[in-house]
Amino acid sequence: MAVLVDEHTRLAVAGMTGREGSFHTLNNRRYGTNVVGGVTPGKGGQDLEGIPVFDTWAQAAQQVQPNTAMIFVPPAFAADSILEAAAAGVALVVAITEGIPAQDELRVYNVLRRRYPGTRLIGPNCPGVLSPGKANVGIIPAAFFKQGNVGVVSRSGTLTYQIGNEIAQAGFGCSSIVGIGGDPVPGSSFVDVLELFQADGQTELMVMAGEIGGSAEEEAAEHIAAHMSKPVVAYIAGFTAPPGKQMGHAGAIISGTSGTAAAKAQALEEKGVRVGRTPTEVAHIAVEVLGGSAIAAP
Secondary structure: OOOOOOOOOEEEEEOOOOHHHHHHHHHHHHHOOEEEEEEOOOOOOOEEOOEEEEOOHHHHHHHHOOOEEEEOOOHHHHHHHHHHHHHOOOOEEEEOOOOOOHHHHHHHHHHHHHHOOOOEEEOOOOOEEEEOOOEEEEOOOHHHOOEEEEEEEEOOOHHHHHHHHHHHHOOOOEEEEEEOOOOOOOOOOHHHHHHHHHHOOOOOEEEEEEEOOOOHHHHHHHHHHHHOOOOEEEEEEOOOOOOOOOOOOOOOOOEOOEOOHHHHHHHHHHOOOEEEOOHHHHHHHHHHHOOOOOOOOO
16 A cells, blocks of 8 residues: 555646656656656647647546646646646646745635645645655655655655665665645645555554744644554754754744744654654664664764
């Protein structure tokens, strides 16, 4: 098992004919993901190495029945593409696009919940979702990960890759890796993804990689204490962030002492979640909880 994407994924890509879209579409297909089509207005009838292109999401849904959408279109058009995919009945939308205006993100968030509750949004400004050995939807470098029983959910992409790679070097692997993105209005939260891992038979432990700013990690701490039976370990990026300096993702905005790495770590540890101070330390903790030996120091 896995969460969100697997061997049953049927992927269509908005912006597939662009430089980045075509590169990652073909990379996902090489990994084994079933890419059934793409959507680029005005280019319907073309193809990308045999993958058909459609003018609209409605046409793609009718012709190739995608259940997953990947959004690679420019920020000005991304919100409309997400909502068009939802209107066409696509169950999972993974928005890679960064730089979407916060007002557009808020509009998408509200419309999805009011009009298209059957569509789940991951992102925007995220690296995507990888289920090792099954499917890759996004830009996650799959070579860093092995198939296994650790579920990873993160606001940061590159730190996730390091944690996953160190877990793999210790002989363990991941069920799925979900990058929720670091924008102010994410389509899915830590809590949303932790619930999926809790229900997933393959996942035995979860690693949550957060960062400074916002309250998502504190909310996750409350949920873990109240509803999770599987162990969760965490990492918070930003312990050495200079006070008062804005840095990182658009969602990494600190108000006073709220949202700091120390405050988030305290909230999690008070609920019984072990928090690593570095990506290597959290990988060590995960391996220890799984019953493995410590990872060799670099």
